[in-house]
């Protein structure tokens with residue numbers, strides 16, 4: 001499957017407001033930002049840094065999403081709504097990560113070193129959350145809306161509040177419709193997991 005088709009399918013799975021692939025292709029500014037970022041990242045890594053920066057700023061103007069061209073982003077990354085997202089130069093994002101508007105993956109240091117977060121596969125980051133510093137957000141964890149995360153988050157955790165406090169995601173065993181419904185409601189951001197894995201974490 002082509003990366004664009006894959007992204008469109010993923011966006012439709014995660015956005016209940018998405019009606020069809022064509023409409024999503026036209027209006028999903030989170031996807032536009034990610035598609036252009038792939039090109040800007042290539043330019044950045046091939047020493048066309050100024051062109052990459054200018055391109056990234058143009059995308060910011062167009063979408064309200066600022067992704068530094070140096071940031072490393074995996075497959076099926078979906079930003080819903082998008083406006084106000086900032087992703088720093090040394091941020092690393094795995095596969096199947098989802099985030100909402102107003103998220104910052106920012107730095108806490110002015111050193112020219114790795115200073116932005118690493119977000120592992122399957123993480124969901126709620127609207128307005130600030131994740132700052134060279135910390136690691138473990139696989140499948142969920143960052144609540146408006147949380148401020150300044151320390152590592154283990155895999156399968158939920159982080160909420162300022163500064164964020166951590167709790168393990170609950171595990172639901174069994175794939176009964178009731179369990180799935182509960183898991184889907186509880187993880188809305190992690191819906192895929194709920195529908196594909198009978199051992200669901202919320």
Ligand SMILES: CC(C)(COP(=O)(O)OP(=O)(O)OC[C@H]1O[C@@H](n2cnc3c(N)ncnc32)[C@H](O)[C@@H]1OP(=O)(O)O)[C@@H](O)C(=O)NCCC(=O)NCCS
Pocket residue numbers: 081100125126127142143144145146147158159160161185186187189202
């Ligand atoms: C963090 C989150 C994943 C928790 O979802 P959940 O597992 O279903 O948890 P619940 O809704 O059952 O809430 C559990 C507790 O955490 C609290 N809580 C939930 N989200 C919170 C948040 N973002 N910050 C602080 N506390 C939060 C609830 O009030 C509840 O507290 P209580 O036990 O004292 O009643 C979810 O609330 C969230 O923030 N998701 C992001 C959604 C988002 O950004 N949507 C944008 C759409 S445009």
